[in-house]
Amino acid sequence: MNVEQPSGDWLPARISSVARDIAARDWSDSPLGPLAGWPADLRAILATMLACPTPMYLAWGPQLISFYNDAYVPILGYRADGAVGRPFRDLWASIWDDILPLVEGCLRGESQQVVDMRLDLSRRGLPEESYWTFTYSPAFDARGRIAGLLCVTGETTDRILAERARAEADERLDLAMSSGNSVGTWDWDVIANRVTADSRFARLYGVDPALAVQGAAIEDFFGGIHPDDRHRVEAEIAEALRSVGTFASEYRLLRQDGSVSWVSAQGRCIPGPDGRCARLPGVSYDITPLKEAELQLRAAKEEREFVLDQIARQRMQTDPQEILRASSEALGKRLGVNRVGFYRLTGPQSICHQASWTDGTLPPLEGHQATDYYGSHADRERRAGRSLVFGDSRVDADGSLLPYAREGVLAGICVPLLTDGKWAAGIYLHQAAVRVWTGSEIALATEIVQQTWLAIDRAEALQSLNRRVEEQEAALAHREIVLREEFERREAAERQLRQLQKMEAVGQLTGGIAHDFNNMLAIVISGLNLTQRQLARGNADVGPFIEGALDGANRAAALTQRLLAFSRQQPLEPAVVDANALLAGLSDMLSRSLGETVVLETGLQPALWTTRVDPNQLENAIINLAVNARDAMPDGGQVALETANIRRDPHAARDLGAEPGAYVRIRVRDTGSGMTPEVLAKAFDPFFTTKPTGRGTGLGLSQVYGFIRQSGGHVSIRSQVGQGTSVDLYLPRCLDQENQASGDQADDVPTGRPDQVILVVEDEERVRAFTVAALRDLGYTVLEAASGSAALDILARRDDIALLFTDVVMPQMTGPQLIEQARRIRGDLKVVFTSGYTGESSETDERIRAGGNFLAKPFSFDQLARKIGAMLA
Template sequence: MAREMAEHDWAQSPLGPREGWPPALRSTLALLLACPTPMFLAWGPDLLCFYNDAYRPILGYRSETALGRPFRDVWASIWSDIEPLVTTTLAGESCTVTDMRLDLSRQGRPEESWWTFTYSPVFDDAGKIAGLLCVTGETTARVVAERERAAAAERLDLALSAGNSIGIWDWDVLADRVTADTRFATLYGIDPDKAAAGASIAEFFAGIHPDDLSRVQSEVLDAVERCGSFRSEYRLLNAEGRVRWVSAQGRCIAGADGRCERFPGVSYDITDRMTSELAIRAAKAERDFVIDLTARQRVATDPETIIRISSEALGKRLGVNRAGFYRLLGVKQMRHGGSWTDGTLAPLTGVQAVSAFGARAEQRRRRGKTLVFSDSRHDNDGDLLAYAEDGVLAGLCVPLMNAGHWQAGIYLHHAEVRHWTPAEISLVKEVAEMTWLAVERAEALLRLSQRVDQQSVALAEATTEIKAEADRRSAAESQLRQLQKMESLGQLTGGIAHDFNNMLAIIIGGLNLAQRRLARGESDVGKYLDGAMEGATRAATLTQRLLAFSRQQPLSPKAIEPNKLVAGLAEMLARSLGELVQLETILSAGLWKAKADPAELENVIVNLAVNGRDAMPEGGKLTIETSNAYVDDAYAHEAELAPGQYVQIAVSDTGTGMSPDVMAKAFDPFFTTKSVGKGTGLGLSQVFGFARQSGGHVRVYSEVGHGTTFKLYLPRFWGDEPPTTVRSAPATLRQGKPSDIVLVVEDEERVRNNSVEALRELGYTVLHAASGAEALAIIEAGQDVTLLFTDVVMPGMTGRQLADRAAPLLPKMKIVFTTGYTRNAVVHNGILDPGTNFLPKPFGIDQLAAKIAEVLDA
């Protein structure tokens, strides 16, 4: 750990380089590193973590990144448990914790562990608390061992409290003499005095249930023959017919010859446990039966099929010979076996007469009583007997009632004498009710199907009419959208024509006046040329804003630190906004990097700031604030962008605000509330286009009389790319050298001539070509070229194709692309290809000089 601390890059941390650390921190770290006990130190306002080698295993997977990170971040998973201790310690009070349960998840998954540790405050050179020191040790093994020991003691106490439920035996195998205590003798029905004196093994075997005897004898014999252990569970049957379950365990003791001589062991009563287990097994069997039957009923759709499968399943479950469901219909006809006559129960077996049931039995049936009977026995009052004699059929009839009336019944036959248990009768009732509901559901579905069939034709006709109406509505909506598009297009083209005509009037007028004066020999034409240049510059700016609105401007996104960018703009904005506007920046701590074009982002912030200033003619406050933001699914769907993490830059003013109608049109091209000549109406359109082209979003919030806030969302940058620094003021452009040879490739002659003359004016040696093929021939002829300045869109061979073919011939040659339209081979979806040098048209000589110098100096 000492080596890792020495190699760690502390310059980026709040502590700074190690050379500047205070003596108190150095001495504490020396103590920590020399200690063989696990220790860690949390130092400074952020409680940065330091620890020794013994503490590293406690960190687990965190050990690779924990050094120098805030204590709260390292142990975020248990912070709620330890935060009160940290707060107490930093207040000056040491804390000692014994056997605290903490889930450290050292391997990345939950774990159970216990810890004993102390937190002590540590002091800086001035004697103030600067952090805390922890000495810790894991006590998991001891805590678990003590817990298991306590559980074992509890089980022992429970066993001893069972009293006469546990018995001990000792069998002398050679003498066949078993001595046992009173508890064992009581369990097996042996006289305690005789058991104490000794009895044969056969006498004890006599108490085992006949169904288990042969198995137990075989298991005992096997244990004796191999001189091993014995373990078994079986039933005991006493003279009164009472059954008890026991668990017996024993182990053979071998003599000198290796054969079993003695066989001691213990037996204990497990009747309560086995009774519960058997009940659970029976309940599980019935549950599985009901679940399976329900699934089979759900598949069936025919009532007759549902009744048949239910009868068969129930008969198989209870092992009966005949099973059937019967229903009362309007015609009083049973679906199986016989018929209903005069409201009385007809023969169900085909043997017994109606009168055999008796009037009283019929009354019981009508009241919903379950009938248990045979086919030939009943008492003088007509009650059916619960048991049948040997050789006759025993039956069970369970009715299903609805509103006090018999609706259906289930009837079961058994070929032998059968006592129907309450559990079996309950199961029969459950299955009968379930089947009855399934039958009703199936019949309801059949009736519904018939109604659906009857309505299908009407539904088809209605569907046809609805589709026709939908087609008419769709056509109308399409026509309306087309009209709206044409109206928007008319507004856009009208705005463009108006502004361009004004700019062209300035350019043409200035050049005409300059021509006339030069023709008369006058040289004072500077003001006319300056006016023409100003008009051309405004036209170029308008073009760039149109490209930004249409998301076609070429962007070069990089990793940006927004706080540095805003801080770098603050001084310039404070001067340009005027004395009446107070500028405030609120820069969030821990701000993520953003991914955007830094130059265009600066333009957007300046644009929003200027708009805010114009909205405060009497002065006010302009605030630029940065923060991290998470866009959830709902907001992302509304804003039409991907959910996730974004960096937010908000520009707020305390100006006049916007009404809802104005706010709805704020981002429309050429829409402005400013007076004529005060703005083009493309500023906010440019902001919107930049945000969307950058993969982000912009929202406006405003209230009349209270001000406006624009919130710009930019995607968070992920990766290791170094952040882009804030641009400083451009230095004086360097003059070209004659040794730097620039090859200009442009198919438009006037544009080519202007570029050639401008570069020669700057001091470069310039060659030129009218096409990619001509330029390639110059290079292939052996001409050395320092920089290739080529248009992208050219007939025959594009600038991208030219660069790809020329680069292998001159590996050290630099390349700069230029074009007036971005949808081409070097710009994709408005984003420049990585490593591409690009100068958009139109450009002035200063811009050309700056770009060429930048590329050559790179």
């Protein structure tokens, strides 16, 4: 979770890197919560601690959450990364058993102080002995309760180790003096400047023993001190004389054979009558073995720190070649060699040189090389897993190292690396001069090659993993594109299937439609024939016959509009619908279409509420359900269309996954074969059908379900085998009565004026003649054109045309194309489109119908008058 943290203005971030870490961290998931909510007492303690130069550590809260200042970071060592905010116990798990009693005592209110406590810490990845003096003090909150502990600490490791070394040296001195081994004594008469010493002391300093017994000046003994140490020793003796105190020093002696030895000298000033130093007796003993051991220990420690530093650096690097290059350079500079490099075996007899380092004395080794390039002896040793070490390749007894000498390599270390017991890689250290290699140098090279190849394996594994991740990401991206394309293809296929289903339903309804349409035409033809006969006889009472013909024509027009809406592919806008009127309009067509063996019954509730829904989609849904009901009754049966006003309380609505409220219910019920529970559970699933292949798409009920849900309603279905099926469509009640289809008011027909000029463009001559006559009858001045090109000619000649009334589908130039060119002549020209069927794409058809400037054919005189009047108002 990424939570934006407020600025910790109270933190001394300017002077403390730890404070900056605290401010940058997201504390939302920690026991302390977001930074802004920390208590004032915790803030005050933290602000003081973070600004203090003394190492300090704070453990706060029941979990003892860890905080510390910058001075404490070196104590944490490798733990410092991510240590802020960790529990005290987790952070110092390695010494928890040692400090737990102190922590518990402090949390009881007892301040704890420990002097020179030994703790074996792992600060650089390895346990090491350390000593600490520290105090644990209770940390109190604002109400005086103990909320944690505050540790103020200091490391005393160097002092303890120094005191231990001094004690050990004193023990050795006592032992030496008791055994008389390499111990010399002296007594310096400071006033007379005469040093008398025993023979052992004289031999240590290179002075004639006989002269030492008689007494010699102090300068004679200073001559044996190493030039680099003499000034310091003289200063230490001068300080002892000035303070009349003790003298203790360790320094080197340069012997006559050129060798160097170490001595430890200790003496004590004896004051004279005047209080100043009169005599300085003391003892010196040889500590050369001890110093050599200390030097070896120091060298081993430095080598260990070097190895640990290399491991840490290698962990931070992810490029294998950079790991090899950096390791080669570090090892080469550490051991002072001329060339260091790594290689891999690329075949039984071939190696490939990897990254390397050279100080310029020897050229770098690059590319491929035969495994026996430096001789068969070197090849055999490395294949056997043995390191090859030589100090002078020119003096090799059997000449097996001469290939190195010819290449200018006089000394070298070659360490092979084995994988599964076979030589796989290695490291070489080459020197252009003779050299005697020490065991520690050989061991260091061996350890570095092992650690480096571990780092290489890790880096190469990480690179391989990253490549796989990148390949998988690329594959996923490609798969996403494929899936998207497949999804788009499926959507297109589903749209086609839905349209095919509509067409299938139209085909199934064709018989009923033809029957109804023929009845309507019969009424029109009969009425006109009777009118013609009556007029021929001179009888003007033809009103009933004309009204009958108009009624038949209007019913035929309504039927064609319903069929066009049913087949249209684009979604239609919802309107306020009277479901009773809609079902009544469908029942005649359905009663014919369902067949003679199926009885259609209606049960319509009076005073039915209205609902806002797409009427054409609702008709499609009811037709779909009626056809499904017919198919479930191959031997005939009953289909009922019923309506009711329903109120859903919260409990009933919750069971149906709907909102509580008022609904209009439309029920389609049949007495067919019914469905099993298994089929019923999948009834609304897309593409699920029980019909034979080729008889259904499986999209019918799923489309009904989706349409009703999109309209804010819900669907329920009940069915039992042998007892039929009942599908209930629940649509929300609509309280807005203004847009009802039944609410059209019979306004007076608007008329026009002669100064309002209308250009009618229609390729069908009879339709054009009727339209022109009707508009002139309304009082408009009317121009006419049979094509788009003729209309453009008229528009070019006249600028008084107020409105263009054009058919959509015309040869050579369609209505939309005509308007596009006409508005280049008259940008403000008003337009009304008319068509019985546009044949355009859904996008073009939707644009034509937008804005209310479309009048569907066939249209009545009143509909034409209202549309034109509204456009010119």
